[in-house]
Amino acid sequence: MKKTVITLADGRELFYYDSGDGEARGGYPDRRPLEPMHRAAETRYDEAQGEWIAIAAHRQNRTYKPPADQCPLDPTHGDRLTEIPAPDYEVVVFENRFPSLGGPDGGRCEVVCFTSEHEKSFADLTEAQASLVLEAWTDRTADLLARPDVRQVYMFENRGEEIGVTLAHPHGQIYAFPYLAPKMERAVTQAAAYRERTGRNLFEDLVERESAGERVVDENEHWIAFTPYAARWPYEAHLYPKRRTPDFTALDDAQRAAFPSIYLSLLRRFDGLFPAPEGGAPNRTPYIAAWHQAPKRAPGAATEIALHCEIFTVRRAPGKLKYLAGAESGMGAFASDTTPEQAALALRNAGR
Structure with a gap:
């Protein structure tokens, strides 16, 4: 480069x-x-x-x-x-x-x-x-x-x-x-509490639990994508390297080589969720792709937080959006319009 x-x-x-x-x-x-x-x-x-x-x-x-x-x-x-x-x-x-x-x-x-x-x-x-x-x-x-x-x-x-x-x-x-952004500060607190309670890493255990479940969307030798157990959005997927790393700088050569194929595949699965618009235009599902990395000056963060991407769309069905209304915006209390298991199946099928 x-x-x-x-x-x-x-x-x-x-x-x-x-x-x-x-x-x-x-x-x-x-x-x-x-x-x-x-x-x-x-x-x-x-x-x-x-x-x-x-x-x-x-x-x-x-x-x-x-x-x-x-x-x-x-x-x-x-x-x-x-x-x-x-x-x-x-x-x-x-x-x-x-x-x-x-x-x-x-x-x-x-x-x-x-x-x-x-x-x-x-x-x-x-x-x-x-x-x-x-x-x-x-x-x-x-x-x-x-x-x-x-x-x-x-x-x-x-x-x-x-x-x-x-x-x-x-x-x-x-x-x-x-x-620290609020979501990251909560993750640091949760990971530290999990370590204190179990002696293990929260994110490593999370990936291990999901790897054998029905919420897996895609994987290769070094990366895995799945819908989270407690998804906030109708269609949401998380992408992790199978060997935990704190940030992009810690990825090894094998993880880097395996990244493009699975990330592009995952984005294309989101594009395949809903019917393409009339007129031959490409189907572009609206989404946010959010990369989480370990922060600095947070006790234990470098050894506990895992690099991962959270991808989600505000579209819940063709022509329908997920609006963050009173409960979500006012109190941060999410309610999903689909089950994560249904969403995982839809994303797997969208890649065919």
Whole structure:
């Protein structure tokens, strides 16, 4: 992998990731007349809930559903200037122009463009392309965890307007939190309590229990995907390496080689859940893919938390969405519209 670092016109960093050594991406300057980046986000602590909240009022002015020919994540062509100065790229990561984090309290937000092809989706990538994305995720994890202001590095992809996506180009994001996100803080607490109670690792036991059950969706020698026993969403799958690792940097060569095929297969299974729309357009199930990694400065986290991805869709049936109404939004009390066993069967069949 070749990594090229440049500075955008407003002072933000951009990283090109290429599978070969032949491309000279750094020779293209950012020609936009941008003002210096102003990081106005702050974090505030909710004492009643024990959670940190990011306050980022400047995000009200972020780019919202531009026409396809004005997408800021496409490569630059002629006088059509975008976030990526080069006329082509394989994988690009850059600091978000409208970050939720990164003010005086620390943290950082980045955007990951999986491909320069605007009409594609992650599920359309080749295994080689998916492998390069994995290498970019790994590199960014290492860099961001080395920052003193970062405690947790979280990769995620939002896909589909139903999720709230405002840029159609295939991309994901990275949030380098200066605090533990609420879900991660609960996982650290649960894993520590499980270790104290049983002397074993919570996530290793979870994967072992699921590996022989009816909720398995797909697996290969090094990875396994299953619907969780207590799923919150109508269709939800979790992907784990069979040998527990705390984060992307700890994956071995065999796990890396086995990753692209099962991850692409899992995303394609989500696309196969529901009938394709009329008119021949590709079926694109809206989803969130959320990568959990062990945080820093949390006692025992590096030895207890397991790298894994949680993928779920807000679509519960053709033309029907799962809305988080009074109980879910108001109290965080989820009720699923399907059983995890039914969802696992549907996802297995969607791959045929």
